[in-house]
Amino acid sequence: MWDLLVRGGTLFDPLTGTERRGDIAVHQGRIAACGSDLTGAQAAQEVDATGRLVTPGLVDIHAHLWSGGGYWGVDLAGIAWRTGVTSWVDAGSAGAFAMSALRSAVAASPVSVYALLNVSAVGIPGETGENRDLENLRVDIGHAEGAAHGDFVRGVKARMDKRTVGDHGVEPLRRARELADRLSRPLMVHIGYGPPTVADVEPFLREGDILTHCASGSPTDLVTSAGISPALRKIAERGVHLDIGHGSGAFAFDVVETERVAGLTPIISTDLHAVSAHGPAFDMPTVMEKMIAAGWSMADVFTAATSRPASALGLDAGTFDVGARADIAVFQVEEDEHQLVDLHGSSRVAPLRITNVATIAGGSLLPPVAPQPAPSWVQLSTRQRDVWDEQRAELASTSAPRLSEASDFVEPYPRDHTPTTQETSHA
Structure with missing residues (x-):
């Protein structure tokens, strides 16, 4: 039996x-x-x-799973059971100083959880800015801790945008490259409002690395009116994995569609965190529906959420093999047929x-578990907060509410805009 x-x-x-x-x-x-x-x-x-x-259980290689460990952490128990995601990767919440704490926090999870080691030893305790203090970007410490955690650490993460790096340009990325090479692990690079630009990041990426937020509407040099940019084409042709990383600031339908026409097929991930879990990302099935709305086939979508991300990080997942x-x-x-919105008010x-x-x-x-409410510091629209409060009890047995109007959400990362110091940063 x-x-x-x-x-x-x-x-x-x-x-x-x-x-x-x-x-x-x-x-x-x-x-x-x-x-x-x-x-x-x-x-x-x-x-x-x-x-x-x-x-096969879905594989999400970009999420922030350290609930209570910083600004972005989300409660995994209330999400995993109703989404089909059985393998998760925390993308840089912890650096060398706190990797043991993150590992302890997720140790009892019934799903498989791995981590990307943040190049900054402090990880991401706050909203942004972890790479502004180069004293915390110690390759020797990162190497020692990354090696100590063995296969739990599947790669290195570096966030490269103006607010995160300050005036240091690509120096944090140079150190992240060195750390990934010493650990013989892939490097995941987050892009956002530059500088550094995608063109600045391109020389540091190698075959098997991961460029996340590849469908963001924020960077100005991912796509142009003529198609994908030369920098993005170089990255893709080099064998770098492109990763959606929807989050709360990195999904634009027109960018996804331009990349599809150019033959690019990113890995699908959520960048699920304390903000994006309340929409318009919500969860992996929702992001998958958005990719279908942008022209992908159902087969390509499920492959991009199972075997391909598992292969990218060498995970025991994404297969029905005996x-x-x-x-x-x-x-x-x-x-x-139903409407879905991106992060800039466009819908498909x-x-x-x-x-x-x-x-x-x-x-x-996995049994039903009701999700936790948003932390006090998370800025949600009135509609998001009301719906979540009203339906939280129901969420112990059903999937998340799917708000579908652009007015239901805030737009934290407007396009063609230089962010001020008060504006948020996607993770």
Whole structure:
């Protein structure tokens, strides 16, 4: 007898982009069998997936998961169970000084959690500015702590925008490059309002690295009226992974569409944090719906949220192979035209609604957990706060509210604009 059986679903294989009817059996937290010949199988627990899409657990390589550890941290327990995401990567919340604390904070999570080591030893305790003090950008300390945490640390993170680096230009990035090389790990670079510009960042990126916020409307040199910029083309042709990192300031429909026409296929991630979890990012299924609204196929979207991010960071995830960790997501995918907005008030109509109905992590079906309210310092629109307060009890059994009007949200990062010191920074 198996421990758990997901029965009767349509199985999606991200490696081939194909679907087939089948069942998945789980034993001792691992996939024990997968196929169409399990009709007579018995299990201690069953999940009826009839008429639903069954995929490997989703993989989100850009989120901020240290709830209570700083400005951006989000409560993972109230989100993971209703989104299908079973592998998460905290993207730079902690540096060398606090990596042990972050690891302890997520150790009991039923989902798989990894981290990118911030080049700044202080990590991101506040809204921004961690790279302004070069005294904290100690490659030797970062190397020692990164090596000590082994496979928990999957790479190095550096935020490169004007507010984060101050007058130091690309010096923080130079140190991040050195740290990543010494750890033999990929480097994830955040871009935003420059300088540094994308062209400034380009020479430091190598094959296997990750450029996050690649569909942002804030940098002026990602795309132009003629298509993608020369700097972005160089980065993509070099084998650098492009990453969506939606967040609260890094998703513009027209940029996604321009990049799609140019043949670019980014990894899909949420940059989920204390602000973006309240919209318009909300969660991984919502970001996936936005990519479909921008012209992506459903198969490409699920691949970009499973096997591709897992491969980018070498994670044991994104597959139904026998013996793999039993991370499984079950979705109701329905034809349902609905409006979604980006971060600048532009909207598109998504033809499909993707609703997670079961999330299985390490062979265990995750139970409902109500999400935590936004911290006091998070600036939400009145509509966001009212809806969240009204529906929080319902969120213990349903997915997040999907506000859909541009007026429902604030726009923290206007396009073609130089931010003041009072304005926020996406993470």
